Amino acid sequence: MNSIVTCCQVRWRGKEMVDLIADYLENIEQRPVYPDVEPGYLRSLIPEEAPEEPDTYEDVVKDIERVIMPGVTHWHSPYFYAYFPTANSFPAMLADMLSGAIGCIGFSWAASPACTELETVMMDWLGKMLKLPEDFIAGTHGQGGGVIQGTASEATLVALLAARSRAVRMILASDPQRPETGITSKLVAYSSDQAHCSVERAGMIAGVRMKKIPTEQSDKYAVQGETLRRMIQEDKAAGLIPFYFCATLGTTPSCAFDHITELGPICNAEKIWMHIDAAYAGSSFICPEFRPLLNGIEFADSFNFNPHKWLLVNFDCSTMWVRKRSDLIGAFKMDPLYLKHDHQESGRYFYTDNSLFRSLKMWFVFRMYGLKGLQDYIRKHVELAKEFESLVRADQRFEISADVVLGLVCFRLKGSNEVNETLLKRINNGRKIHLVPCQLSGQFVLRFAVCARTTESRHIREAWRLITQLAEEVMQELPH
Amino acid sequence: MNSIVTCCQVRWRGKEMVDLIADYLENIEQRPVYPDVEPGYLRSLIPEEAPEEPDTYEDVVKDIERVIMPGVTHWHSPYFYAYFPTANSFPAMLADMLSGAIGCIGFSWAASPACTELETVMMDWLGKMLKLPEDFIAGTHGQGGGVIQGTASEATLVALLAARSRAVRMILASDPQRPETGITSKLVAYSSDQAHCSVERAGMIAGVRMKKIPTEQSDKYAVQGETLRRMIQEDKAAGLIPFYFCATLGTTPSCAFDHITELGPICNAEKIWMHIDAAYAGSSFICPEFRPLLNGIEFADSFNFNPHKWLLVNFDCSTMWVRKRSDLIGAFKMDPLYLKHDHQESGRYFYTDNSLFRSLKMWFVFRMYGLKGLQDYIRKHVELAKEFESLVRADQRFEISADVVLGLVCFRLKGSNEVNETLLKRINNGRKIHLVPCQLSGQFVLRFAVCARTTESRHIREAWRLITQLAEEVMQELPH
Ligand SMILES: Cc1ncc(COP(=O)(O)O)c(C=O)c1O
Ligand SMILES: Cc1ncc(COP(=O)(O)O)c(C=O)c1O
Numbered sequence: 001m002n003s004i005v006t007c008c009q010v011r012w013r014g015k016e017m018v019d020l021i022a023d024y025l026e027n028i029e030q031r032p033v034y035p036d037v038e039p040g041y042l043r044s045l046i047p048e049e050a051p052e053e054p055d056t057y058e059d060v061v062k063d064i065e066r067v068i069m070p071g072v073t074h075w076h077s078p079y080f081y082a083y084f085p086t087a088n089s090f091p092a093m094l095a096d097m098l099s100g101a102i103g104c105i106g107f108s109w110a111a112s113p114a115c116t117e118l119e120t121v122m123m124d125w126l127g128k129m130l131k132l133p134e135d136f137i138a139g140t141h142g143q144g145g146g147v148i149q150g151t152a153s154e155a156t157l158v159a160l161l162a163a164r165s166r167a168v169r170m171i172l173a174s175d176p177q178r179p180e181t182g183i184t185s186k187l188v189a190y191s192s193d194q195a196h197c198s199v200e201r202a203g204m205i206a207g208v209r210m211k212k213i214p215t216e217q218s219d220k221y222a223v224q225g226e227t228l229r230r231m232i233q234e235d236k237a238a239g240l241i242p243f244y245f246c247a248t249l250g251t252t253p254s255c256a257f258d259h260i261t262e263l264g265p266i267c268n269a270e271k272i273w274m275h276i277d278a279a280y281a282g283s284s285f286i287c288p289e290f291r292p293l294l295n296g297i298e299f300a301d302s303f304n305f306n307p308h309k310w311l312l313v314n315f316d317c318s319t320m321w322v323r324k325r326s327d328l329i330g331a332f333k334m335d336p337l338y339l340k341h342d343h344q345e346s347g348r349y350f351y352t353d354n355s356l357f358r359s360l361k362m363w364f365v366f367r368m369y370g371l372k373g374l375q376d377y378i379r380k381h382v383e384l385a386k387e388f389e390s391l392v393r394a395d396q397r398f399e400i401s402a403d404v405v406l407g408l409v410c411f412r413l414k415g416s417n418e419v420n421e422t423l424l425k426r427i428n429n430g431r432k433i434h435l436v437p438c439q440l441s442g443q444f445v446l447r448f449a450v451c452a453r454t455t456e457s458r459h460i461r462e463a464w465r466l467i468t469q470l471a472e473e474v475m476q477e478l479p480h
Numbered sequence: 481m482n483s484i485v486t487c488c489q490v491r492w493r494g495k496e497m498v499d500l501i502a503d504y505l506e507n508i509e510q511r512p513v514y515p516d517v518e519p520g521y522l523r524s525l526i527p528e529e530a531p532e533e534p535d536t537y538e539d540v541v542k543d544i545e546r547v548i549m550p551g552v553t554h555w556h557s558p559y560f561y562a563y564f565p566t567a568n569s570f571p572a573m574l575a576d577m578l579s580g581a582i583g584c585i586g587f588s589w590a591a592s593p594a595c596t597e598l599e600t601v602m603m604d605w606l607g608k609m610l611k612l613p614e615d616f617i618a619g620t621h622g623q624g625g626g627v628i629q630g631t632a633s634e635a636t637l638v639a640l641l642a643a644r645s646r647a648v649r650m651i652l653a654s655d656p657q658r659p660e661t662g663i664t665s666k667l668v669a670y671s672s673d674q675a676h677c678s679v680e681r682a683g684m685i686a687g688v689r690m691k692k693i694p695t696e697q698s699d700k701y702a703v704q705g706e707t708l709r710r711m712i713q714e715d716k717a718a719g720l721i722p723f724y725f726c727a728t729l730g731t732t733p734s735c736a737f738d739h740i741t742e743l744g745p746i747c748n749a750e751k752i753w754m755h756i757d758a759a760y761a762g763s764s765f766i767c768p769e770f771r772p773l774l775n776g777i778e779f780a781d782s783f784n785f786n787p788h789k790w791l792l793v794n795f796d797c798s799t800m801w802v803r804k805r806s807d808l809i810g811a812f813k814m815d816p817l818y819l820k821h822d823h824q825e826s827g828r829y830f831y832t833d834n835s836l837f838r839s840l841k842m843w844f845v846f847r848m849y850g851l852k853g854l855q856d857y858i859r860k861h862v863e864l865a866k867e868f869e870s871l872v873r874a875d876q877r878f879e880i881s882a883d884v885v886l887g888l889v890c891f892r893l894k895g896s897n898e899v900n901e902t903l904l905k906r907i908n909n910g911r912k913i914h915l916v917p918c919q920l921s922g923q924f925v926l927r928f929a930v931c932a933r934t935t936e937s938r939h940i941r942e943a944w945r946l947i948t949q950l951a952e953e954v955m956q957e958l959p960h
Contacts, residue, residue: 018494021581042597071594101501114551117522
């Protein structure tokens, strides 16, 4: 068999692959950032069935350029400004190689003690970088701690389920006669109308009402305490039971920040679980100048953000802290015999998902960049966004659509939605830079997110040159 | 900064890492398979906080042996016989390196067309290897298709949620006046009492009743049609609405198989969604001699197994097929503007999770092993299990506790649970081989699962030598 099955072959082919990926990343800006293919392009390029006999490695490698690359959206091109960043760094990639080789699944302490333990300690390291309240740090012998989730969507769901379980317990404790079925249909959860779609989906999954709290441009798209308070009162009057509020720090459309210093006390007074989703923005809180954005964390029951977005830790790594570990353990506990082990009740470790050794990449990244290196990285992206903002502001034809706080700039041509939609289409069809839109107060807005690790000022200026050039074309063609 | 931030550095350090992991895997059998550490061992070995300035790469690498390895349970040691296997192969590791470098997130077609498209085609390749009914193959222009999930637990949940959504739709269609709230509290789902704990957890998450169907040793721990039928009738009589049945092919305790040829028609007649969880056993269905175990698939609404367990595709890769894609899409659809793109309604693609380019590793593995190579791999593990079974059967002091169908042997000393618990403790404390127990009909049973890619006959014989030696000791000390 000529496939890679021996350690000797992998030494050889693995090193070739290292060169292949270094070449890919070194030359990525020469590739069109957005692919020029139609749906279904790939099926005709490869056989309809798996081969009976092994293909050679050479054939497989050749197909990377022939089959895969033409259909790749290059998220790590310095010309990629769509969505939010997804992290990519060499220390994380090295750690992932090691994690793949160890290949342990961390569903319990015994399944690989190093995996569970490094996770707990890395969550403490990161929690300290963020200056989280001591309650959230496991090593302080408080009741809280951190755990890695796959995605922010998962964290939102896990928090919602823990909140549901806590709410049902509290209701039954205060009224033991009440039948348990039927309680869920009375529960009501809240989030901003700017929240990520995964928050609404979490409500669907858990089978609870999820109400969207309206926000206004004049409030910078932040949930107002007064609005939340009024909705809670109305719902209680209607016999419902408010139990969960998902605040967003750094919303997906415009990077808006809910006022958690104001919202937190309301939730605490009403015994509503406050979860904070800071998927993108959370990484910035390691910089003292951005840490005030997290003020109010002391009122939260759980908090989550994605180092796999903006902290150089490759996907997947979404970090979640809870004030009380027992709230999570209680909601998910399962004890089949095949998962029992001697240290079951050591109590230091709590719900971990089936997953690889994800904390290894946090460890590699934190050590090889150091806190300062990570802060520099965040600051550079924010500066690049400010640079882009200045370019937009200096051009009378354009307007900025939302405050630029971190690495996202929302902007548009002064004019109709149609003209902006056409502009975006032209931009993306050019395949030189890639952006996605959002909607703010009924307006079609272009989002420019600084994403790649290698983006520099020259890329920003080149992007702006392209955008203005296409804007000129569009404005000549369309009434605006 | 002396960290690995340039392509040039990663060429150098990446190749060192290739050697490090090749060394690790080449010499893995010399390491104690189960670690000799106490809970909390790791915290004292590393600083309490992340460094301000970068550590050198040399320091990080040194810490792999000092900090990590002493606490690793070596899942890929040929002496690891615990749980079920988790896959580990060089082709998959190479693909993962590439996937990490491309680092795209596949939440929509536009986010990386190659990612979505290769996934659909690889699911067809694998579906054909399994000889799934055409309904499940996307390329046949049927209504079904496959999608990669992170874990079998996730697939069970996704199927349950799709089933819940379908059930609610059907109920509302037949009785439009009925209020939607309250329906969920009438729903009832079923699974075997041998089902994996994630099935029960899925019920908790979705907030629906999940009833365990009792099984018997005399029926080889398989759910009987008669039992399911009776429970359905009783529940309907009590005003409940049966809507979901999770069948298991290859249960976690003993690798038992529910009779889906008998259970499927019952579910179909009652409009109950039948999901099949074949997390471990599914890989074997690529061999004609094991394919009959999947007979009855034609009655299923969804089917899932883990190539990341036994098909050489590294974690995470859990493959799920549904008969009707629209059942999944309908249950999860969310359409925020930032996820819209030109090919939104091409209809060929359906719900994909936020994830990396997971299909790349399926592609590498299927091509570099070929179907024959994969079949050989499965057959070898089954043979090794049979070899172990013969050794047990030849020893009058032991008994086999469940039919050996694939790579799992359940066995015990004839005698008390205590004597078997003591034996297992001795085995694991020896750290030379690693097993976990299960409970079957009140008996404490040892599970011997052939797990590692490199396990050979000599390891099996060595394991048996150790087990019998310890058994002798235990039997001399304890009454049995
Ligand atoms: C505010 C916010 N929450 C959640 C998410 C979803 O993150 P994930 O892909 O980790 O689930 C995003 C993604 O951009 C986001 O911006
Ligand atoms: C029958 C069965 N289902 C589900 C699972 C869980 O698999 P996963 O870890 O992919 O969720 C297992 C794990 O061993 C299993 O044996």
